[in-house]
Amino acid sequence: MLTQLTAPIRRPLRARDRERIARRGWSRIDAALQRPCSYRHPAGRIRRIETHISVIYLAGRFAYKIKKPVDLGFVDFTDMAARRHACNEEVRLNRRLARRLYLGVVPVARLGRILKVDGRGTSVEHAVRMKRFDERELFSDLLTRGELNVVQIDHVAEHLAAFHRSSASNPPRKTLGATTCLHAQMEAVLTSLEREAGTLIPPGVRQWCEREAVRLAGHFEARRTGGFVRECHGDLHLDNIARRGNDAVMFDCIEFSDALRWIDVASDLAFPLMDLQAHGRDDLASALLNGWLQRTGDFGALPALRFYIVYRALVRAFVEVLKVRGSSAADGLARARNYVDCAARIASAPQPYLLLCHGYSGSGKSVASQALATRIGAIRLSSDTERKRAHPFAPPDHHALPAVAYSRKAIDSHYDALLAITRRMLDASYPVLVDATFLKQRHRVSFIELACAFDVPVFLLDFHTSARQLAERVRKRATDPGQSSDANAAVLVRQLANEEPLTPDEAALTVAFDTDVPLGAFQQAMYWKPLLIRLHPGGPVEHAGRSGTPPWQTSGWDAVGCQSAA
Known part of the structure; x- marks a missing residue:
């Protein structure tokens, strides 16, 4: 509790x-x-x-x-x-x-x-x-036994997104979720930890928290006035989530404090994200974040997400310290130190990067990019999903769009919208993977120029397969009502006829992947070796993006190639 x-x-x-x-x-x-x-x-x-x-x-x-x-x-x-x-x-x-x-x-x-x-x-x-219920089904126990997987995490993302959309959004007091309230909560946990275990918090963590609280003041207020402070769960760590059959259930929310329950939905999401990261499962945290973002479109949550994750880690550290108050329980102090280490790791802002998918409809780029995003910790921005989202925080509508939605003007406007979202994510220091066809040079150039403006690495991921396989995949996908893509055989023919080939400068930034492979190949590090080597020069490919140093902390990219392409 x-x-x-x-x-x-x-x-x-x-x-x-x-x-x-x-x-x-x-x-x-x-x-x-x-x-x-x-x-x-x-x-x-x-x-x-x-x-x-x-x-x-x-x-x-x-x-x-x-x-x-x-x-x-x-x-x-x-x-x-x-x-x-x-x-x-x-x-x-x-x-x-x-x-x-x-x-x-x-x-x-x-x-x-x-x-x-x-x-x-x-x-x-x-x-x-x-x-x-069987306590062995708690997510914390499943994680310890190595049984927690992406499917179960995706159930949480689905339920949590629906819950956040439907939760009450009219706080009983205007101060709830306000900047002054958030400052007070962060200061309270820092002061409490320093009082109970003064040497546990590195000085840099407090300084980071204080700087971020000031920097994000306007963001906090914009989120509050925008209706993102809602009646949330408030205590969503892994001990409060359980597997029930093929589903997941979240329980034991905060009932005794309005201030701890009426919070930004990003703060609610931050708790399970933090707990997964503290337990060394950055891949599952990435799956949860991507699943929630895909269902909510709330990319505006990202600027303060690290602040909330650090806050949640410090809260859990304080709870562990309280459990061992008056005793010398080494295990409890070790758990507290692990949460503080997690906070320090999250507070160390990483260098982001930008990955652009490239390929025809049916090339396998969407399935492959989902697996890649989870592995390397990138945020995946799906063109098909965002095209069918009426506004942020609305679920995507999977019904087919009219032909006018795919006119040149509409497509250019859609890429502009994707570019704006990508800019916000890079500005928040998150690595981004954009899942779109990028068959036109003008669209590729605008994103490459954005990466150069932020001085971050950029790569084009060229997904390809045979024409026969393309046609078969598009045919099968057209019969699936749950698909976001409206691409059919006629769309594929137009793409094949009107693609603008990669320029030599773009080719220098390109990593090619043959997707005519079993689906399980996308889950293997060796499949992604050509990209991981460029993201992690000299690093172990088999462990890239799983735990330890975040995969975007790299300095081995060809900045000259980016500048010439722009």
Whole structure:
């Protein structure tokens, strides 16, 4: 459970008195809920799990969660009405993402000397009732066992994108998600960590956080006024995501703090991204980010995404430090240090680069580029997807567009829109992979000039296969209603007849790939060896883009070639 970071060290006597009074009879309730006879269903052996503000009892096929009668400064549960309200809010909020998991709120009732969950008598407490699931299905456990994969991550991206689009967007207070609120939250976690473990944070991390908070002030306000501060989950680390059959479910959101729940959707996304990166799975983090962006089109989230990732890493570090407070648990401190190291790594702004796909419809560039983006950590910008998006944060409409959408004027306008998005991503220091045909020189030149303006490496990825294979792929794709591309046989014929060949300068920036290979080849580092060598001169190809140094931190590219092409 995420804890607020501004709780006072010393609380007034009145608060301690309220807590002492509220805890009268608490031990009896706690003891009763650990006995199988207190439940109206077979409970078996009860397992008890305690957090800062709650206790969870795993009883048979169900789990029951009650709020502890505590006053921690940031939350006051010393009044039973407040605890009941928090239980109701927990069910309401979590049903948005885990409706089948959260069954409702039940009373803990006293009849004479007997306490019974959901029984007859006088209510003395309230509990959230949930379906119990196999804890081995938590994403954190799947990751440890090496079972977490791109398919499961994509389920999270799909659900999270839909959730963010549908979440309430009218905060109860204007200060929520505002610049001053974000500054205070970042300062609180930094101060708390320094107080608890002063040597844990490198000085450069604090300085980076302070600089970014000032630099992004206008961005934060634009996002807030633009409606991107929404009622989010707020605590979306890997312990709060579970595999359920072939799907994924997200649970245990923040119910006790508006400030931690009403946040930019980018901050909500940042938590699982950070947790994956902290566990050395940059490839899965890349898959999650690309999946979310493809479904939302919210590329405007990127400028502050690193700030939010660093914040989430520092929060998790502080939680780990609190767990070992007063002890010398080396494992907990090691976990805290790992999160701080993750924050420091993310704060080190990498050098971006630009990759441009090149090839006919049916050349395999879309399937191949999806695999490549995940491997190297680039953000993939799909021409087909963005053409069918009405506006940012809208899902793409996969219905076929009218012929006018593919006129020369419309195509040029579309490439201009892709160029504008690419400019924003490069400005935010993200590596970009643009999936478009780029069959016309004027479109290639505009993107190459953009890369030169940002002084970043640029390569053309030429995907090719036989004419027969092109025709077969286009034919099959035309029958798939879920495809974003409208390309058919007639479109392919026009492309073949009107392509403008690469110039010698462009050819110098080109890496060619034959896509007449099994689909599994795209997942292998050796398939991408010609490109990885140019991105990582002298580096190990088999590990490129998996973990460690981000793949875009390279200085081995031919800047002269870029300048001559422009």
